[in-house]
Amino acid sequence: MSEPIKGQAYEFFISLTDINDPQFFIVNPTIAAGDFKLSVDSGALGNLATLPVVAPAGSSSVKVNLSASEMAGDKIVVLGKDAVGEQWGDIAAFIDAPGGSSETVLDIIEGDHRESSVNLKIFKKGTSTIVLEKDITGSFLRSDITINTLEP
Secondary structure, eight states: OOOOOOTSSSSEOOOOOTTTTEEOSSSOOOOOTSSEEETTTTTOOOSSOOOEEEESSSSOOOEEEEEETTTTTSEEEEEETTTTTTOOOOOEEEEEEEOOOOOOOHHHHHSEEEEEEEEEEEOOTTSSSSSEEEEEOOOTSSHHHHEEOEEE
């Protein structure tokens, strides 16, 4: 599972306990609109944009999807309460969402880079900030490139 990052969609899984026998998880719990609420950075509670779903079907695993806008804060709280059916017990999920980047290697390589026979520097696109500096042998034009870190 990926780490939560501020401003990026995030998916996680939970299980809901049987309100009548809390040592067991509910299989195929009933989840209705309004059962799950969200608070971003201690703001007002509001319904999730996407209702959590049992996944895979027939299990006790519940998939919760948060949109990028729902992950727009540093501290995210998801609260679940079976308001109508009283089938499952209350649940709370607390998420720290630090700022970050989801740049892939391809994103970085497509940025600005300079190559020499001994060193590769990759800069954040359009800046002089180095995001990767590696000692290399080979060439990006050849399939036998080796990249070794400069750190000890």
